[in-house]
Amino acid sequence: MTGIRLTAPDPGWAIDADVVVVGSGVAGLTAALRCSAAGARTVVVTKARLDDGSTRWAQGGIAAALGEGDTPEQHLDDTLVAGAGLCDEDAVRLLVTEGPAAVRRLIATGAAFDTGADGEILLTREGGHHRRRIAHAGGDATGAEISRALVKAVHETGIETIEDALVLDLLTDDAGRAAGVTLHVMGQGQRDGVGAVHARAVVLATGGMGQVFSSTTNPAVSTGDGVALALRAGAEVSDLEFVQFHPTVLWLGPDAEGQQPLVSEAVRGEGAHLVDADGVRFMAGQHEMAELAPRDIVAKGIMRRMRETGAEHMYLDARHFGRRMWEERFPTILAACRAHGIDPVTEPVPVAPAAHYASGGVRTDLHGRTTVEGLYACGEVACTGVHGANRLASNSLLEGLVFAERIADDVTARLAGGDLPARPAAGPDGPAPPATGPAPRTCPLPAPDTRHEIQRTMTAGAGVLRSARSLERAAAGLDALHERAAREPEGGARAAEPCVETWEAANLLLVARALVAAARRREETRGCHWREDRPDRDDAAWRRHLLLRLDVDGTLVVGSTGTHALPPATHRTTPGSAGTPQ
Numbered sequence: 001m002t003g004i005r006l007t008a009p010d011p012g013w014a015i016d017a018d019v020v021v022v023g024s025g026v027a028g029l030t031a032a033l034r035c036s037a038a039g040a041r042t043v044v045v046t047k048a049r050l051d052d053g054s055t056r057w058a059q060g061g062i063a064a065a066l067g068e069g070d071t072p073e074q075h076l077d078d079t080l081v082a083g084a085g086l087c088d089e090d091a092v093r094l095l096v097t098e099g100p101a102a103v104r105r106l107i108a109t110g111a112a113f114d115t116g117a118d119g120e121i122l123l124t125r126e127g128g129h130h131r132r133r134i135a136h137a138g139g140d141a142t143g144a145e146i147s148r149a150l151v152k153a154v155h156e157t158g159i160e161t162i163e164d165a166l167v168l169d170l171l172t173d174d175a176g177r178a179a180g181v182t183l184h185v186m187g188q189g190q191r192d193g194v195g196a197v198h199a200r201a202v203v204l205a206t207g208g209m210g211q212v213f214s215s216t217t218n219p220a221v222s223t224g225d226g227v228a229l230a231l232r233a234g235a236e237v238s239d240l241e242f243v244q245f246h247p248t249v250l251w252l253g254p255d256a257e258g259q260q261p262l263v264s265e266a267v268r269g270e271g272a273h274l275v276d277a278d279g280v281r282f283m284a285g286q287h288e289m290a291e292l293a294p295r296d297i298v299a300k301g302i303m304r305r306m307r308e309t310g311a312e313h314m315y316l317d318a319r320h321f322g323r324r325m326w327e328e329r330f331p332t333i334l335a336a337c338r339a340h341g342i343d344p345v346t347e348p349v350p351v352a353p354a355a356h357y358a359s360g361g362v363r364t365d366l367h368g369r370t371t372v373e374g375l376y377a378c379g380e381v382a383c384t385g386v387h388g389a390n391r392l393a394s395n396s397l398l399e400g401l402v403f404a405e406r407i408a409d410d411v412t413a414r415l416a417g418g419d420l421p422a423r424p425a426a427g428p429d430g431p432a433p434p435a436t437g438p439a440p441r442t443c444p445l446p447a448p449d450t451r452h453e454i455q456r457t458m459t460a461g462a463g464v465l466r467s468a469r470s471l472e473r474a475a476a477g478l479d480a481l482h483e484r485a486a487r488e489p490e491g492g493a494r495a496a497e498p499c500v501e502t503w504e505a506a507n508l509l510l511v512a513r514a515l516v517a518a519a520r521r522r523e524e525t526r527g528c529h530w531r532e533d534r535p536d537r538d539d540a541a542w543r544r545h546l547l548l549r550l551d552v553d554g555t556l557v558v559g560s561t562g563t564h565a566l567p568p569a570t571h572r573t574t575p576g577s578a579g580t581p582q
Contacts, residue, residue, distance in 0.1 A: 002231075002232055002233065002234045002441075002550050002551070002552050002554075003441050003552060004232045004441050004442070004443055004550065004552075004554060005168070005169045005182075005232065005441070005442055005443065006168050006169055006232070006442070006443050006445070006498070006503055006506060007442040007443065007444070007445050007498050008168050008169075008182065008184065008194055008498050008503070009193070009194045009498065010194070011182055011194050011195045011196040012193055012194060012195060013193075013195040013196075014195060014196040014197070014198060015043065015160075015195075015196075015197055015198070016041075016180075016197070016198040016199065017041045017042060017043040017160070017180075017197060017198070017199045017200075018035070018040040018041045018042065018199060018200050018201065018415055019031075019032075019035045019040050019041070019042045019043070019199055019200065019201045019202075019203060019411055019415075020042075020043045020044075020045060020180060020181055020197045020199040020201075020202050020203070021035070021042065021043070021044045021045070021203040021205060022045045022046075022167045022181060022202070022203065022204050022205060022206055022226065023044075023045075023046060023047075023053060023203075023204065023205030023206045023207060023226070023379065023381070024044055024046035024050045024051070024052075024053050024151070024154075024161075024205075025053040025054055025055035025147070025205060025207055025379055025380075025400060026055045026143075026146055026147070026150065026379070026397050026400040026401055026404070027205040027378040027379030027380075027399075027400030027401070027403070027404045028044065028046070028053075028203070028205030028206075028378075028379065028404070029044070029050075029147075029150035029151065029153075029154055030106075030150065030400065030401055030404035030405060030408075031203050031205060031376075031378060031404040031405075031407050031408045031411075032044045032154065032159055032203075033109070033150070033153055033154060033157060033159070034404070034405055034408030034409070034412075035408045035411055035412055036157055036159050037157075038408065038412035039412070040411065040412050040415055042159050042160070043159075043160045043161070043162065043197050043199070044154065044159055044160070044161045044162070045161075045162045045165050045167060045181065045183055045197065046161065046162070046163055046164075046165065047164070047165065047166055047167075047206075047221045047225070048163065048164060048221050049163050049164070050151045050154065050161060050163060051144075051147045051148065051151050052219065052221065053147075053207055053219070053221065054143075054207045054208060054218060054219060054222060054380065055143045055146060055147045055397070055400075056143045056144045056146075056147040057143055057217065057218075057219060057262070058142055058143025058146075058396070058397055059140040059141065059142065059143065059262055059264035059266065059332060059333065060124075060126055060134055060136065060140070060142065060264040060265050060266040060269075060393060060394050061124065061126075061134040061135050061136035061137070061142045061266065061394050061397075062103060062106075062134070062135050062136075062142060062146070062394055062397040062398050062401070063075065063099075063126075063129065063133050063134050063135075063392070063393070063394035063395050063397075063398055064096075064099040064100045064102075064103045064133060064135065064398055065096060065099070065100055065133055066100055066103065066121055066123065066133065066135060067123045067131065067132055067133055069131070070131045070132075070133050072093075072096035072097045072099070072100070073096075074130065074131060075096040075099070075133060076089075076092050076093055076096045077130075078128055078129050078130055078392055079092050079095070079096065079386070079392045079395060080092060080388075081128065081294070082128040082294040082295075082388070082390050082391065082392035082527075083386075083387060083388020083389055083390060083391075083392070083527065084296075084388055084389035084390055084526050084527035084537070085388065085389070085526070085537075085539060085543050085564060086239070086242075086388035086389045086526070086527070086543065086545065086564055087385060087386065087387065087388035088384070088385025088386065088388075088565065088566050090366065090385075091366060091384050091385040091386045092385075092386055094366060094402065094406075095386050095395070095398060095399060095402050095403075098402050098405075098406075099398045099401075099402055102398070102401045102402050102405060103135065103398070103401070105405075106146065106149070106401060109149055109150065109153050110149035110152060110153060111137065111145055111146050111148075111149040111150075112137060112145060112149070113135045113136065113137045113142075113145075114135075114136055114137055114138070114139065121135050122135070122136065123135060124136060124266050124269045124270060125266075125269040125292065126264075126265040126266055126268070126269045126292070126393035126394055127265050127268065127269075127289070127291075127292045127293055127294055127295055127298060127393045128289070128292070128293070128294040128295070128392045128393055129269075129292075129392070129393065129394075134266065134269070134393070134394045136266065138331070138332070139328060139329045139330055139331050139332070140264050140266060140329065140330045140331065140332045140333050141331075141332050142397070143397070144332075146397065162183070162185065162197070163187075164185060164186040164187045165183045165184065165185045165186065166183060166184050166186065166225065166500055166503060166504070167181050167182075167183045167206065167225055167226075167229060168181070168182040168183055168184060168194070168229070168503065169181065169182050169229055169232060169233070170202060170229055170230075170232070170233040170372070170375060171196060171198065172233070172372075173421060175373075175421075176234075176372070176373065177372075177373040177374045177420075177421055178199075178201065178202045178233075178372055178373065178374030178375040179198060179199070179200075179374070179421070180196055180197050180198040180199045180202065181196070181197055181199075181202055181229075182194060182195070182196050183195060183196070183197065184500065184503070186500055200374065200415060200420040200421060200422065201374050201375075201376065201411045201414075201415070201420055202374060202375050202376065203368075203376045203377070203378065203407055203411070204226040204229070204230065204362060204370075204375070204376065204377040204378075204381050204382070205226075205377070205378050205379045205381060205400070205404070206225050206226030206227075206229075206379075206381045207221070207222050207226070207379060207380050207381060208222045208224070208357060208358045208380040208381070209222060209223065209224030209227060209358050209508075209511050209515075210222045210355045210356065210357075210358075211223045211224070211258075211451075211455070211508065212224060212355070212454060212455065212458050212508050212511060212512050212515065213243075213354070213355040213455055213458050213459050213463065214257045214258075214455040214456055214458075214459040215249070215256060215257060215258075215260050215354040215355065215459065216258070216259060216260065216354055216355040216356065217246055217249055217259065217260060217261075217262045217354055217355070217356045218259060218355070218356070219259055220258065220259060223504045223507050223508050224507050224508055224510070224511035225504070225507050226361075226362065226377065226381035227240075227358075227361055227362060227381060227507075227510075227511050227514070228506070228507035228508075228510045228511055229507075230362040230370065230372070230375070230377065230381075231510060231511075231514065231548070231549065231550040232443065232510075232550060233372055233375065234371075234372060234549065234550070235362055235363070235370045235371050235372045235375060235549070236362075236363045236370075236371045236547050236548065236549050236569075237360065237361060237362050237363060237383065237514065237547070237548050237549070238360055238361075238363040238383045238545050238546065238547050238548070238566065239359055239360025239361070239383050239387075239388075239389070239518075239545055239546065240358070240360040240361070240511070240514050240515045240518045240519075240546075240548065241360070241515060241518040241519040241521075241522050241529045241546065242358075242359040242360050242387070242388075242389050242390065242526075242527055242528050242529055243355055243356075243357070243358055243359070243515065243528060243529075244295055244296070244355075244356050244357040244358075244359055244390060244391050244528045245295075245299045245353040245354060245355055245356055245463070245464045245528060246262060246265075246295065246299070246353060246354060246355075246356035246357070247265075247274075247295055247298040247299040247301075247302050247351070247353050248262075248263040248264075248265070248267070248268070248274075248298075248316050248349075248351040248353075249261070249262055249263065249351060249352060249353065249354035249356075250262070250263055250336065250337065250340065250342075250349065250350070250351060251312070251313035251350040251351055251352045252340060254312060257452075257455070260354050261333075261336040261337070261340070262333075262356075263316055263333055263337075263349060263351055264330070264333060265292075265295070265393050265394075266330075267316065267318055267330060267333065268291045268292055268316070269292065270318075270321070270325075270329065271318070271320070271321070272291070272316050272317060272318035272321070273291060273316070273317045273318075274291050274298070274301075274302065274314055274315070274316060274317075274351075275314065275315050275316075275317050275348060276305055276309055276311065276314055276315070277309065277311060277315070279317075282301060282305045282314075283298065283301050286301050287301075294390055294392065294393075295356075295390065295391070295393065295528070296389075296390045296527050296528040296530070299353040299464060299528070300464075300530060302314050302351075302352065302353055303353065303464055303465060306352070312352070313350045313351060313352040314350075314351055314352065315348035315349060315350055315351065316344075316348060316349045316351045317348040317349075318344055318349070319344070319345065319346065319347070319348070321344075321345075322345070323345045326344060326345050337349055353464050355463075357380060357391055357396060358380055358381075359383075359387035359388065359389065359390060359391050359527070359528065360383045360387075360518075361377065361380065361381045361382045361383040362377040362381055362382050362383060363382075363383050363547065363566065363569055364376070364377050364378070364382050364383065364384050364403075364569055365568060365569040366384075366406065367406050367407065367409075367410040368382065368384075368403050368404075368406055368407035368410065369410065369569050370569055371569050371570060374420055374421070376407045376410075376411065378399075378400060378403040378404045378407050379396075379399070379400040379403075379404070380396065380400075382403065383566075384399060384403055385566045386399050387399070388527065389526045389527025389528065389529060390527030390528045441552075441554070443506055443510075443554070444482075444485040444486040444488070444506075445485060445496040445497075445498060445502040445503070445505070445506050446481060446482075446484070446485040446496060446502060446505040446506055446509055447485070447496045447502070447505070448496070448499075448501035448502055448505060450481055450485070450505045450508075450509065451501070451504065451505045451508055453477075453481060454478065454481065454505070454508050454509055454512050455508075457473075457474050457477040457478060457481075457512070458474060458512050458515075458516075460473070460474070461473050461474025461475075461477070461516070462474050462512075462515060462516050462519055464530060465530055465532055466519055466529070466530060466531050466532065467531060467532045467533040468520070468523075468531075468533050469533070471516055471519050471520045472520070474512075474516050475513075475516050475517070475520060478509065478512050478513045478516060479513070481509055482509060482513065485506075485509075510550075513556060514548050514556055517548065517556050517558050518546045518548060518558060519531075521546055521558050521560075522542060522546060523538075523541075523542070524536065524537055524538040524541070524542045525537060526542065543563070543564045544560050544561045544562065544563060544564055545560065545561045545564070545566055546558055546559070546560050547559045547560065547561065
């Protein structure tokens with residue numbers, strides 16, 4: 001364990017549970033519902049409202065071998081190709097074989113997918129899929145429907161929820177095992193300010209880190225909180241260099257920042273074409289699947305054409321759809337475009353790549369266990385090995401669903417078997433706090449405006465196009481921000497005050513430094529990691545995973561696996577060597 005914590009007041013209140021789930025997307029709520037159904041006292045902590053996470057923004061759908069003639073084996077093959085040699089085949093096989101039944105259980109929970117006149121689920125295609133296997137809801141509002149159904153089920157089940165709460169750090173017992181979390185509630189009433197949830201198991205389902213870049217499809221809450229918490233707790237993370245940039249994000253101008261509207265890959269799946277300003281289909285001939293190639297290939301194709309023509313964006317042309325198809329199949333995208341003065345019924349849509357999905361994250365095994373005993377992770381915050389170097393379209397919702405179920409089954413079995421430590425006995429003032437060993441070291445807090453500096457630094461140096469020089473500049477800029485925060489002693493006149501903005505900035509800075517450290521180490525181009533100075537894929541040297549952890553002195557340590565297989569997620573409660581400092 002690192003013993004490193006965010007600078008924060010001591011908890012002023014506490015509750016206890018068997019399981020605390022942090023996050024309320026498809027992964028978090030699925031895990032919570034299944035744990036609760038098995039009799040575990042479950043608490044859900046979420047940063048905003050229950051339905052404000054990344055899941056509700058998912059447009060395209062959820063991939064599973066549900067159609068006639070499709071098989072899990074074909075789904076596996078497409079996933080392995082997209083993952084560019086770094087998928088964990090066992091994890092992918094679990095995903096595709098358990099996926100169809102998991103989707104049907106989601107439907108039984110109340111999620112209503114689009115169906116045809118015969119009552120069968122309608123399926124579409126997206127990039128990298130050789131078959132129609134993407135189930136969708138509301139045309140292009142799949143995530144919103146899944147979120148609605150799961151939130152409704154949570155309310156009906158009576159699971160305890162704490163909304164508007166930013167998780168801060170992992171609590172551990174004297175053996176280094178997870179024993180709950182500290183959190184700050186951004187509201188009024190009894191649970192205001194910093195508190196604690198003491199639990200026998202902690203499930204991270206905090207989503208992604210897209211806000212580390214200036215332009216992203218991720219909501220404002222996606223500040224890498226789960227990965228940062230895990231690093232401070234001593235857990236290993238993996239594959240952080242593989243950030244997927246979605247090829248078709250609505251281009252709102254050169255100065256646009258923050259969350260940008262997504263134009264789903266399903267639009268291309270239904271026959272839209274990528275064209276330049278002259279109407280030329282530039283993806284034709286670049287890949288056998290043209291616009292439906294895996295996302296990394298399409299993003300690179302767009303960036304190349306932008307460079308060749310000196311343009312700031314390309315276009316997605318779906319005028320041939322006609323008004324009715326746009327209104328019935330893609331009403332959400334149509335509304336977003338029109339809100340920005342663009343009518344896709346009559347004109348091509350300007351698009352450019354933007355940060356979309358983190359294929360890496362907190363390293364887990366096939367049961368969602370991390371390298372810290374009692375700490376689990378699922379969804380975008382986790383690295384299960386499913387996505388490899390590039391996520392296959394619409395596998396994310398399925399991964400969250402399947403691995404959340406596996407986590408819930410593992411947690412409840414271990415609770416019943418006594419394999420997880422008992423909750424501390426409650427005293428007259430509420431639950432007893434878990435032992436934490438030596439006094440924790442505090443992480444320096446950057447000033448709130450550091451967030452924008454981090455985003456600009458990452459966009460310039462570690463975006464779609466990377467090189468040794470750009471990454472070196474990014475690392476230097478991030479180190480300077482880190483050192484600037486560390487120079488001001490806690491309580492000093494210019495020290496940043498503990499608050500949501502400074503805690504988020506600290507999380508963004510840590511995950512940005514970790515991402516750049518991994519990107520600098522991987523001297524090749526693979527999947528969505530594109531090194532201009534190393535344009536070729538090098539299986540002999542780099543068909544392996546990078547593992548990162550935070551040392552007790554706050555140094556990031558980077559190591560690599562010997563092969564493309566992820567090692568077992570062995571629990572480690574004392575510092576070990578994973579590589580050389582960065």
